[in-house]
Amino acid sequence: MKTLFLFPAMIWLLLNVMSVSAQENHVRALRPLEQCTLVTDMSDRIESVEWFPLRFPDGSALEYLRKMLVLPDGRFLIHHQKDVACFDAKGKYLFSMGQASTPEEGCGLIHDICMSVDQKYMYMAGRDDVVLCFDLKDGKLVKKIFLKDSERVYNYYDIAPSAEGGFFLYTPYENDKEGVVEGQKMLVQFDSTGQEVGRFIMRPDYVLPGFMISQACGNQYFVRVQGGDNAGYRVKDGILQKYCTIDFGTKGIPALYMYTNEQGGNIQSYMRADYFKMPIFFSETAGYFYFCVCGPKAKEYYFQYPRGEEKGIYWEGDQNGMVIRFWASDDEYFYAITEYGLQDYDVRTVDPLLREIMARIGLVSKEKLKGSQFLKIKFKD
Secondary structure (H helix, E strand, O other): OHHHHHHHHHHHHHHHHHHHHHOOOOOEEEOHHHHEEEOOOOOOOEEEEEEEEOOOOOOOOOOOOOEEEEOOOOOEEEEOOOOEEEEOOOOOEEEEEOOOOOHHHOOOOOOEEEEOOOOOEEEEEOOOOEEEEEEOOOOOEEEEEEOOOOOOOEOOOOEEEOHHHOEEEEOOOEOOOOOOOOOOEEEEEEOOOOOEEEEEEEOOOOOOOOOOEEEEHHHEEEEOOEOOEOEEEEEEOOEEEEEEEEOOHHHEOOOOHHHHOOOOOOHHHHHHOOOEOOOEEEEEOOOEEEEEEEOHHHOEEEEEEEOOOOOEEEEEOOOOOOOOOOOEEOOOOEEEEEOOOHHHOOOOOOOHHHHHHHHHHOOOOOOOOOOOEEEEEEEOO
């Protein structure tokens, strides 16, 4: 029986290794500071902007947005401070899953969520030893998957779907060890029973534990580039693939900077260092590939490439007010959520995307824009 069980696990591992290896010579080589042109006006680049307020049945607003997933029928999931809430395509609240809504399910702290490859279920990475599976039709708990590696020494954070009902879990570092651990592979693959079947992506440097996996069109998941290594990966149809390299040249943060600079690993000095750090918030539609970067002095920069091309644009974020980031995407739209109202918007903002979005909305009253707004942004082809 043991031999029969290991056979499919070996096939999954072989498929992943072959997929990553086959793409080594066919990945996109992106050099954003050389290939992208700074833009300060987005008025001729955006086709449409749609928006509506996000509200819960009790009237409360969104608290601490952690993740957004777009479902194939237009519904979307919001992983926030309390639990995971499901809304219809127009922002009507439908139901919640996890922590606050169903404490009897015992998921504890919710780390991350993803959709299964067939897009019928949501996987929730809860406590370190369990993944919960919910039916997306009604939000009911289907099963608990307990991880079987009792000698594991990792804390798992983000999750992506794998083949045959399995999943990948991402661990930035071993328990109580924030320094680089030689030989540690960060992406661990499990089958549908919670049995570990493979480990991928060597950890080269400091990893900021947050927003490490992002959903994009076609239910693909981008695994963000790490400090000390410019390779980026994605999980598509449950298979891990090397997708691109992102190189900031001499402006990229040096390897091991977090541990070797004079600040002695201070996170604030790391984020404000005079370099471009690890890309984050990856997203992609049928037409565009997008990511955000923390640059010098902790200023945010947003890069956008036409899909498959090596020339693109970038724009600067605004450190003094409202922030617009893309949290997810489908074939047509990028999705953003404002966590603040109009009172936080400054018409003098340097962020051209924010300025154009607010112009499209029409600078409506503060009352109408009070609280979180759900945004759908479509760029011109």
